[in-house]
Amino acid sequence: MVDVVRLSQIDETSRGDHYHLTAEDRCYYLYEYTSHRDYSFSATNQLISNLKKKPSQADQPHYWYKGQAIGTCGRALGAALNPAWLGIATLVPVPGSKATDHPDYDDRMERICRLMRQPAPDVRALVRQAASTTASHEAGQGDRVTVEDLLDLYAIDETIAAPAPQTIGIVDDVLTAGTHYRAMHTALAARFPNVPIIGLFVARRVFPDDPLAFGGL
Structure with missing residues (x-):
């Protein structure tokens, strides 16, 4: 049995935290992840920490929690979405x-x-994605990938492009600035014009009350 968590929509009160989003974007999230705090701060911080465990650590005992986190996120998002929409939507994981x-x-996002x-x-x-980049949560402030960087690396896989989607859900774990969403939306809208696109996120990034905090996602 899954405890149903309702999706919240990014609106004018929260859009400023995700500066690549526009008023036309329809983006939804389940939880709030607190930046500059570690896994012990909240259940959501622990969930995201487990979700981001690296595959190269698969032989370590703690990696088991990654699979648990993937299951939790998949079930929670599925329970929160309209079954009729899920029945016609094409879900596109962010690479x-x-x-x-x-x-x-x-x-992990495809799973x-x-x-x-x-x-x-x-x-x-x-x-x-044609080449590897530094993960956003590991990059320094000046080293984070840009929308333009991602668009240079992104390509549509034409082998699975047909049939054309009726509606698209871009799915990612944490909405931070909205960089990946903006690049994904741009690439998909160019290939599938007039197809409705929304964003679905496990969590959105929020900032702690402590203005002196630093580090982390």
């Missing part, structure tokens, strides 16, 4: 920071998408 030939290539409904919904990794 991880590492390309498929990297030891830390991570398909989360496939757990949202049984039988599995239409999940397609329509956007492929």
Whole structure:
């Protein structure tokens, strides 16, 4: 049994925290992840920490929690979404920071998408990333990937582009500035014009009350 958590929508009161989003974007999230705090701060911080465990750590005992987190996120998002929408939507996971030939290539978002409904919904990794980048939560403030950087790396996988989606849900774990969402939206809207696109996130990033806090996601 899954405790149903309702999706919240990014609106004018929260959009300023995610500066790449526009008033036209429809983005939804389940939880709030507190930046500059570690996994012990909240249940959501622990969930996201477990979700981001690196595949190269798969032989370590703590990696078990990653699978648990993927299951929790998939079931929670699935329970929060309208079954009728899930029945017609194409879920497009945001690629991880590492390309498929990297030891830390991570398909966690695709796995989360496939757990949202049984039988599995239409999940397609329509956007492929050509080269590895530094993960946003590990990058320094001046080293974070930009929308333009991502658009240079993103390409539509034409082998799975048909049939054209009726509606698209871009799915990611944490909404921070909205960089990946903006790049994904741009790439998908160019390939599938007039197809409605929304963003679905496990959590959105919020800031702690302590103005002197630093580090972390």
